[in-house]
Amino acid sequence: MNDQELQKLVEKISLESFGKPFCHKAYFNSRLKSTGGRYMLNSHHVEINKKYYEQLGHEELVGIIKHELCHYHLHLEGKGYKHRDQDFRLLMKKVGAPRFCSALPDRPKTNKSVKILVYVCKECGQIFQRKRKVDTKKFVCGKCKGKLVFKKELTLD
Known part of the structure; x- marks a missing residue:
C-alpha cells in the first residue's frame, strides 16, 4: 500500500464510519x-506507521x-479530542476504534539488565546505590559529609 491508497482508504473510512469527509x-x-x-493539530494531517500495516495487517x-x-x-468540531475527554471516548466506542494499537511482534521486549553503581563513604561507611554516575569530586556523603569512593558495578537481570 502506498500513500495514495492510504489517502483513499482514510477518506472511505471517514465517510462510512463518521458520515463526514x-x-x-x-x-x-x-x-x-x-x-x-x-x-x-496544526496541519490536520494524519500520519500512520507503515510497520503496523506490514506486520499486523489491514484490520x-x-x-x-x-x-x-x-x-x-x-x-x-471544537469538542474534546484528547484521550481523557468524554467526547473522544464516546465517539471511539460508537465507531469501534481501539484505544491502543497492538504491540508489534518484531519489537524487542524490555528485559534489559539494569546496572547499579555502588559508592561508599570513606568516613562512615554509608553505601549509596545509583543508576547514574556520581561525580565524586563534587558530591559528598549525605550523612557525614565525607568523601565518596566508587566501589563496584552490579548488573541485575
Whole structure:
C-alpha cells in the first residue's frame, strides 16, 4: 500500500464510519516508532506507521485510522479530542476504534539488565546505590559529609 491508497482508504473510512469527509492528507511516516499513528493539530494531517500495516495487517490499520479520525473530527468540531475527554471516548466506542494499537511482534521486549553503581563513604561507611554516575569530586556523603569512593558495578537481570 502506498500513500495514495492510504489517502483513499482514510477518506472511505471517514465517510462510512463518521458520515463526514476527510479533507486533509493522510500518509505513512517511517519515522514513527512507538505509535501506530498520529493526528497533527496544526496541519490536520494524519500520519500512520507503515510497520503496523506490514506486520499486523489491514484490520489493525483500519483500527488505527478510526482512532486518528476520532481526534481529527472532534478537533475540527471544537469538542474534546484528547484521550481523557468524554467526547473522544464516546465517539471511539460508537465507531469501534481501539484505544491502543497492538504491540508489534518484531519489537524487542524490555528485559534489559539494569546496572547499579555502588559508592561508599570513606568516613562512615554509608553505601549509596545509583543508576547514574556520581561525580565524586563534587558530591559528598549525605550523612557525614565525607568523601565518596566508587566501589563496584552490579548488573541485575
